Amino acid sequence: MMAAKNPPAGPRTNTTGSSAGSYDWGLLTVVVTLLAFGALMVFTASYAQGINGFDNPFYFFLRQLAWMLLGLAAMVVAMRIPYQAWERWSIPMMLATLIALIAVIAVGGETLGATRTFFSGSVQPSEPAKLIIIIYISAxxxxxxxxxxxxxxxxxxxxxxxxxxxxxxxxxxxxxTSILIVATAFIMFFIAGAELRQLLIVALGGTITFWVIIEYSAYAGGRVERYLEAIWDPLQSTEWQTTRTIRALLNGGVFGQGLGGGDYKLPGGVPLPWSDNIFAVVGEELGLLGALLVILLFSLLAYRGLRTALRAPDTFGMLLATGITSLLVLQAILNIAVVTAVAPATGVTLPFITYGGSSLVTVMGAIGILLNISRGQSRGAARSSPNTDLRTAYARFDFGWRNRRSRLSGAGSRSAAHSAGRSSPPRHNARTAGRSGGRPHHP
Incomplete structure (x- = not known):
């Protein structure tokens, strides 16, 4: 397929990231709706456990509100930071992430058979690691x-x-989590313009790697075996998580049992109904319609996020927006797939809705970065006509075998301009001299 001709790059070169127009209020509306819905579902899913374990039906709900406030603060801070700054900080953040991932293996606490957390389970380094890895790969x-x-x-x-x-x-x-990170990175590698042959090699290598892990890891292999057992013989299965989430969804039907009326969230029902399996509570109490509402909200999130990526002012912004959006949507898909028995149990949370600490704060910080990117594109979009924006969006992708140009139409032109700029004397600009900070060298 022939790639469209690149439009003039003049109005699309804004790199201030924070001095442009308004944020994407549509994206923010979707996020706030998901947060409010999540808080409501955490309360209805956890009040029984709160009474039994802590003599307080609001125990989990109040803690979730505290994490929500911390997450909103992280989002506001990230909204105010020009997203180009993350490119400059990507290398030290990545080094710190690698150290944290090594440390949690050595001294981390064990949760449900896995050594993943610090501070008695409240901090899981792999959660912020997902965002930091996306930032580094984008840069x-x-x-x-x-x-x-x-x-x-x-x-x-x-x-x-x-x-x-x-x-x-x-x-x-x-x-x-490793599957989510690799899948997201694969999408970013594709969007950045990697050849199809390279993508096939990466896909084949990743498939073989995870097959080996499942085949020779007792932890992963056991989960897959129990999942298959639950699918083929649900009455005799020892994988009670899969069978009970399915029963909860079936009990909800089309219209549900009503908010607070579900039975499978009670002790002896769905395990951790306020956490990884909260989508089962949604399906039981709000029915198929409630489940479809959640899917619709994540579909809107995907649309607004990819729209921001397509209209980003530069290659880093586009890749970062693509990575953040892909991660959130893939994570939601995987969580729903587990609850509906399409995939084995994973422990992946449902973004914005699942009860959580580091997960929720990280997700909200990622949304703040995405909102800052959307603000950076607003002024460029205002200067160009709708037709120009449409041509720009279509020009960014090239699925052809013969045309070897990048799928990011702006990527090639901006990279070429950057390279050309190195061979000519720099032009000083008082308005932007202190903002760019220089692109870090990534080995």
């Missing part, structure tokens, strides 16, 4: 530009990086 891919199609520059370093991250996270063990 790394943006720094390579069109050279990403070179095997020695793109495929080999990318595979090594993914291998290191996968080993550290699988060792916890936390296989589901």
């Amino acid at each position: 790394w891919l943006a720094s390579k530009g069109t050279r990403i199609r070179d095997v020695q520059v793109g495929l080999i370093p990318f595979s090594i990086l993914m291998g290191i991250i996968t080993v550290l996270i699988v060792a916890q063990p936390n296989i589901s």
Whole structure:
């Protein structure tokens, strides 16, 4: 397929990130709706356990509100930071993340058979690691530009990086998080312009790697075996999580048992109904309609996030918005797949809705970054006509076999302009001199 001709890049080169127009209020509305819905579902799913375990029906609900406030604060802070700053900070943040992932293996606390947390389970390093890894990969891919199609520059370093991250996270063990990170990175690698042959190699290598992990890991293999047992013989299965979430969904029917009227959230029913399996409570109490509402909200989140990515002012912004959106949507899909018995139990949370600490704060921080990117594109979009924006969006993707241009139409032109700028004397601008800070070198 022929790639569309690039539009003039003049109005799309805003890099201030914070001095442009308004934020994407549509995205913010979707997020606030998900948060409010999540708080309501955490209360109805946890009040019985709150009474039994803590003599307080509001125990989990109040803690969730506290995490929500902390998450909103993280979002506001991230909204105010020009997203280009994350590119400059990507290398030290990545180094700190690698140290934390190693430390949690050595001295972390054990939760449900996995060594994943600090501070008695309240901090899970793999949660902020997901966002930091996306930031680093975005900066790394943006720094390579069109050279990403070179095997020695793109495929080999990318595979090594993914291998290191996968080993550290699988060792916890936390296989589901490693799958999410690798899948998100794969999408970003594709969007950055990697050749189809390279993508096939990455996909094949990833598939073989995770097959080996499942085959030789007692933790992962056991989960898969119990899942298959529950699918083929649910009455005799020992995988009670899968069978009970399915029964809860069936008990809800189309219209549900009513808010607070579910039975499977009570002790002896769905395990951790306020946490990983909260979607089962949604299905039982609000029925198929409530479940579809959650799916609709995440679909809107995907639309607003990818819209922000398509209209981002630069390659780093586009890749970062793509990575954040892909991670949140893939995580929601995986959580729902587990509850509906499409996938084995993973421990992946449902973003914005599941009760959680570091997970919720990290997700809200990611939304703040996404909102800042959306603000950066507002002024550029206002200066260009709707037709120009439409051409820009279509020009960014190229699925052709013969055309070797990047799928990011802006990526090639901006990278070329950046390279050309190195061979000519720099032009000083008092308004932007202190903002760019220079792009860090990513090995």
